[in-house]
Structure formats: C-alpha cells, structure tokens
Amino acid sequence: MHWLREVLLVAGAATTAALLTALQGPVPADIPLLIVFSTGISLPLLIRRVLPLTAAVASAVIALAGMAQLHRWEGMLVPMAVFCTAVYYRSRRPALVLAVSTCWMAGIGMVINAGVLALTNMVIMTIAPVATGYALRLHRDRADQTLRVQRAEAERVLAEERNWLARNVHDSVGHHLTAIRLQAAAARRTRGDTSATRALEAISDLSLSALTEVRDLLRTLSEHPAALQPGTADLERLAGQLTSAGRTITLRRSGRGGVLPPAVDHTAYRVVQEALTNVVRHSDATEVTVHLRQDDHGLRVEVLDNGAPAPASQAEGQGIRGMRERVHLLHGTLSVGPVETGGWRVRADLPREGNAW
Secondary structure: OHHHHHHHHHHHHHHHHHHHHHHOOOOOOOHHHHHHHHHHHHHHHHHOOOOHHHHHHHHHHHHHHHHHHHOOOOOOHHHHHHHHHHHHHOOOOHHHHHHHHHHHHHHHHHHHOOOHHHHHHHHHHHHHHHHHHHHHHHHHHHHHHHHHHHHHHHHHHHHHHHHHHHHHHHHHHHHHHHHHHHHHHHHHHOOOHHHHHHHHHHHHHHHHHHHHHHHHHHHHOOOOHHHOOOOHHHHHHHHHHHOEOOEEEEEEEEEOOOOOOHHHHHHHHHHHHHHHHHHHHHEOOOEEEEEEEEOOOEEEEEEEEOOOEOHHHOOOOHHHHHHHHHHHHOOOEEEEEEOOOOOEEEEEEEEOOOOOO
C-alpha cells in the first residue's frame, strides 16, 4: 500500500500543476509537453525521504526547463512543496536548502524577465517553503521528544510499581508465612488437643489473611498506594501474632503530634513488621521492645531486641533494602545494626511532611 500511496501522490501533484495552468488562462498549445513537465516535476517526490535535497534540485531544474518551454505554466507549486519536504527531512542543513531555492528562483526570474513586483513575490516563494518545512520539522521533533519523555516516565513509574509490589509482597506475605511457621511449630510441640486446635486455627486465620493481602496488593496496583490499610494502630495485633512462649514483644508509645499522614503511618507499620519478622527468623532474642515516639516534626520508630543476630541478618537482604527504600521515599533515615550493650536495633526517623506517593 505504501507504493500505491506514493504513486497517487505523484499523480495528484502532476494533475494539479496541469489543471492550474489550464484554469489560469488559455491552455498551452503543446498539451503533451505540459503533461511531460507536470509529471517530471512531480516524480522527484518519490525520493523525497531518502534523497530530499536531490529531489528538490531535480524538481527545480525540470521546472526551469518547463518555464522556458511553455512560457506560461503554473507548475511552480510542486517544486515549492518539494523544497518544503527537503527541509523537513534534512532539517540540519536548512541554509543549504534555502540557497538552492534562492538559485532556483533567480533562474526563474531570468527566464520570465520578472519585474519588481514579481521579484517580491519570488522572494516570498523562496522563503515560505523553507520556513514551513523547518517549522513542521521542529514541531515533529518536539512531539517526538515529548513522546520519549512520556515513555521514559511510564517506564519509571512501572519500575516503581514493580518495586513497590515486591516490597509489599515480601513484607506482608513474608510476615504471615513466618507467623504460620511459628504456629505450626507450636502445634507440633503441643500434646493437648485443645492447644493444638487453637494453634491450627491460628494457622488457618493467618493463611487467609495472607491470601487476602495478596489480593488487595494486586487490586491496589491500579489504585493509589495510600489505599493500603495497615498502620501503627495495627501494631498491637502484629506484636500478638509474633509473641511466643520464649519471646515477649513490648509496644511503647510516647509523645504527641496529632494524626500521622497515611504514608508515614503505613511506612512505620512496615518497618516494625519487617524488623520483628527478622527477629523471629534470625535472632534468639527473648525480649523485643518497639518504641514509637511522635512529635510535631515526625515519628521515630525503634525496634530493639536482646539477642545476637544470626549471620544471615548481618547482610542487607531484600527486607532491609525494602525498609530503606520506604524510608528514603519519605525523606527519612534508617539505621540497622548491633548496639554496644548487646542486641540488635532498627531505627527509622520519618518526617511528618514526607510524601512517598
């Protein structure tokens, strides 16, 4: 279909040149010559994309020959259009195209022995195609640049959404699976039927909660991330899920500063959740303290345990990287490491004005 469109373009340009000549006055006596020159100035349109300047020169030379032979011929519009396309497809050298167009118009002026008024029109006809082609090319370049920026932004947003999904799946599902493992271990150690039943019921509830959170995460990919529900008000429930016979988790709150922004509230929950999950997975701690201290400037989250972390927790894995990314999105700070008196501490400072979304 591309070649058919090009043939129709050439045929349309040639027909236009011939019809304009016929409509402007007496039809030239040599009709075949009119058709030949009208077709000749239009054929270079076929190479306007690959050889734009060559097409313009060829059309201009044929137009000069036609003007000399026919004396009255309205075929100048086609070479002007070819010069316009030459600048459009060769935008880096518009001055060269303008120089060729000027030479062409000078040649036409000599052929028709133009007067002052005709020369003025010829100057306009020289500049107008070049200026039009250059303006169209600038418009296309700006449109292409805008499209590239939009695509880059879309890719960036998509990457952020993927990272956000990975963090949330790791934080929420990973936590629930860890709690399920603890409850299953408790069920295996339990001899009484009643206690075993309670442990198995807890496993069932946690499994359902994990599946629900996965569905919520997938659904909220197309919604605002702030729609995620867990916040600092849910930390008591979180601590209760991870408390066991050999481990106590104490939650303390201090200070005041009003209601936290949703992003800060949710990030604080995820930091505590990941820190407690790491304690269960990698530490032999028997006491864990979660301290939330709030003021007008923001919230400090501190999770401190009395155990020696296992070697696996010494390296910064996916969980700690996820915490760090969350905190940095809010322009906060995160420190993770051992304390001099023994144990392991996770501390996050979240400014109130931070905004991750």
